[in-house]
Amino acid sequence: MTAERWLNALVLPALGLVALAAHLGDAPFTVTLATRAAIFALAAVGLNVALGMGGLVSLGHAAFFGLGGYAMGILAWHAQTYQPLQIGPLAIAGTTSMPVVWLVAIAASALAAVPIGLLALRTAGVYFIMITLAFGQMFYFFAISWPAYGGEDGLSIYVRNGFPGLNTLVPIQFFGLVFGLLCGACALAAFLRRSPFGLALNAARQSPERVRAAGIEPDRLRLAAFVVSAAITGLAGALFADLNRFVSPAMFSWQLSGEIMVFVILGGVGRLMGPVLGAALFVAMEHVLGGISPYWHVFLGLVLLAVVLFARGGIAALLTGRAHG
Amino acid sequence: MAEAILSCAGLTKRFGALTVSDDVSMDLREGEIHALIGPNGAGKSTLVGQLCGAIRPDAGRVRLSGRDVTALTVPARARLGLARTFQVSRLAGQDTVLENALLGAVGAAGAGFGLRRRRDLEARARAALDRIGLADHAGLRADDLSHGQRRRLEIAAALTLDPCAFVMDEPMAGLGPEGSAELTRLLDGLRAEAPILLVEHDMDAVFALADRISVLVGGRIVATGTVAEIRADRAVRAAYLGEAP
Numbered sequence: 001m002t003a004e005r006w007l008n009a010l011v012l013p014a015l016g017l018v019a020l021a022a023h024l025g026d027a028p029f030t031v032t033l034a035t036r037a038a039i040f041a042l043a044a045v046g047l048n049v050a051l052g053m054g055g056l057v058s059l060g061h062a063a064f065f066g067l068g069g070y071a072m073g074i075l076a077w078h079a080q081t082y083q084p085l086q087i088g089p090l091a092i093a094g095t096t097s098m099p100v101v102w103l104v105a106i107a108a109s110a111l112a113a114v115p116i117g118l119l120a121l122r123t124a125g126v127y128f129i130m131i132t133l134a135f136g137q138m139f140y141f142f143a144i145s146w147p148a149y150g151g152e153d154g155l156s157i158y159v160r161n162g163f164p165g166l167n168t169l170v171p172i173q174f175f176g177l178v179f180g181l182l183c184g185a186c187a188l189a190a191f192l193r194r195s196p197f198g199l200a201l202n203a204a205r206q207s208p209e210r211v212r213a214a215g216i217e218p219d220r221l222r223l224a225a226f227v228v229s230a231a232i233t234g235l236a237g238a239l240f241a242d243l244n245r246f247v248s249p250a251m252f253s254w255q256l257s258g259e260i261m262v263f264v265i266l267g268g269v270g271r272l273m274g275p276v277l278g279a280a281l282f283v284a285m286e287h288v289l290g291g292i293s294p295y296w297h298v299f300l301g302l303v304l305l306a307v308v309l310f311a312r313g314g315i316a317a318l319l320t321g322r323a324h325g
Numbered sequence: 326m327a328e329a330i331l332s333c334a335g336l337t338k339r340f341g342a343l344t345v346s347d348d349v350s351m352d353l354r355e356g357e358i359h360a361l362i363g364p365n366g367a368g369k370s371t372l373v374g375q376l377c378g379a380i381r382p383d384a385g386r387v388r389l390s391g392r393d394v395t396a397l398t399v400p401a402r403a404r405l406g407l408a409r410t411f412q413v414s415r416l417a418g419q420d421t422v423l424e425n426a427l428l429g430a431v432g433a434a435g436a437g438f439g440l441r442r443r444r445d446l447e448a449r450a451r452a453a454l455d456r457i458g459l460a461d462h463a464g465l466r467a468d469d470l471s472h473g474q475r476r477r478l479e480i481a482a483a484l485t486l487d488p489c490a491f492v493m494d495e496p497m498a499g500l501g502p503e504g505s506a507e508l509t510r511l512l513d514g515l516r517a518e519a520p521i522l523l524v525e526h527d528m529d530a531v532f533a534l535a536d537r538i539s540v541l542v543g544g545r546i547v548a549t550g551t552v553a554e555i556r557a558d559r560a561v562r563a564a565y566l567g568e569a570p
Contacts, residue, residue, distance in 0.1 A: 142413060194432040196443050203417035203428055210415040210425075213377070215403035215432030 003320035030043030031171040044263035044275030051323035055205035060132030066252035068105035068237025109154035109234025140252035154248025161173030206209035268314030347544040363541035408488035418468035429485030457547035
């Protein structure tokens with residue numbers, strides 16, 4: 001096996017083992033940290049489909065993260081206040097069932113990604129970044145000024161949503177759910193990358209003329225990648241809301257879009273396990289360095305600088321000694 | 326007369342005051358290599374762009390396999406079997422040789438999600454690599470190939486599209502005499518599969534390969550004929566080979 005394969009095979013089990021060891025060692029806070037890392041990793045796996053394979057530098061993925069969060073928040077709020085959600089003539093009961101919330105989060109993010117992608121893909125480079133950023137900010141300010149669901153204060157959900165057969169309030173059980181979804185998303189990303197679709201998407205990033213000459217429209221591939229990417233990040237948003245039992249407009253903020261991108265770049269753009277490594281390192285630094293100094297972002301900045309200057313392929317490249325995935 | 330696979334009629338393209346294609350009509354028939362020659366700036370690349378769909382003509386029609394494709398995009402024409410190679414290699418440099426060759430097959434089959442499909446397509450890509458002599462390099466990154474190998478990989482990517490016509494924009498560009506001779510043999514065998522419109526500066530290759538030659542000067546086709554006819558044509562010698570009439 002090549003170093004890259006070892007890495008791909010070992011990173012997820014390592015994360016699972018950390019959580020399991022913490023659980024057995026009676027350190028629920030560490031389990032929660034691992035859960036936070038896994039959720040961020042999931043969001044970054046989503047972004048990596050667009051950024052790593054498609055070359056789409058989206059600075060608006062917080063829009064989908066937030067949509068997933070508010071899908072959870074709104075459904076749970078209606079459930080806990082026993083008010084049906086009115087959409088026109090339709091009255092929908094709220095729900096505290098995780099599988100339903102997940103599906104709604106995925107569908108909402110994917111649906112939102114279609115018009116955003118259609119518009120943003122008419123541009124490239126800096127303009128693509130700016131348009132996705134603008135969409136993210138639209139959602140942010142909309143959430144702030146919409147009083148029905150807490151506006152600027154956000155929404156508190158008192159009880160974590162349930163999953164059939166599990167007690168999601170037990171940290172290790174909730175971690176198990178998140179971890180399962182992360183593994184699923186990584187499997188999907190690995191599958192996409194090996195499929196003819198992934199092959200063409202990868203080539204379209206490097207040489208769009210070649211792909212057109214082969215009878216494939218690059219923008220269709222990119223739109224599909226953008227939608228899949230948004231759906232995964234939206235799911236992560238729903239889980240993040242469940243982890244904190246709180247949603248606020250901050251989930252839509254451009255800083256969050258930037259952080260998701262930092263996870264990907266830290267770990268390795270386009271690497272299967274890059275997002276997981278990046279998110280895990282970020283959460284570890286946030287916890288360890290954040291305990292030392294509230295200005296820990298300075299150190300994060302230094303690490304990011306070092307990665308960009310000396311290890312283009314991120315931690316994944318450092319660990320495998322290869323610049324290309 | 327053999328049937329025309331690819332043809333254009335009255336193609337005209339102006340950039341500002343400059344007429345780059347001036348009422349160009351030509352055709353590419355079953356089984357032939359039709360060479361398009363002309364001095365730099367004659368409008369060869371613009372013509373190729375219009376035939377392949379990258380440039381929209383101001384006037385005129387393009388037909389492919391009896392169908393009017395003037396309004397179709399590059400990918401749509403490619404799916405109908407029009408395979409082109411580029412003057413400057415356009416490959417996915419970080420992908421392997423096999424993956425680059427695979428791209429044409431993926432396009433012809435539709436870029437789907439199935440993995441089993443990919444294995445079927447891979448067989449086609451390997452066959453194409455075998456024909457152009459790159460089978461031993463299938464696992465290399467395209468960026469790690471030599472210039473000559475990259476030129477051949479361009480052709481492999483066109484081959485896997487299972488084309489009904491090739492349009493090759495200076496496939497010999499930058500090759501040494503040995504590489505040119507090798508590629509000449511390869512193209513010679515390809516014409517039976519699908520006719521080739523060959524834009525080329527290498528006159529040895531053109532004279533060795535072409536069934537017919539069209540000469541483009543200042544956006545107009547000044548002559549079309551067999552190798553012997555073109556060699557003897559006074560207007561061509563004056564305009565293109567730089568001789569006094």
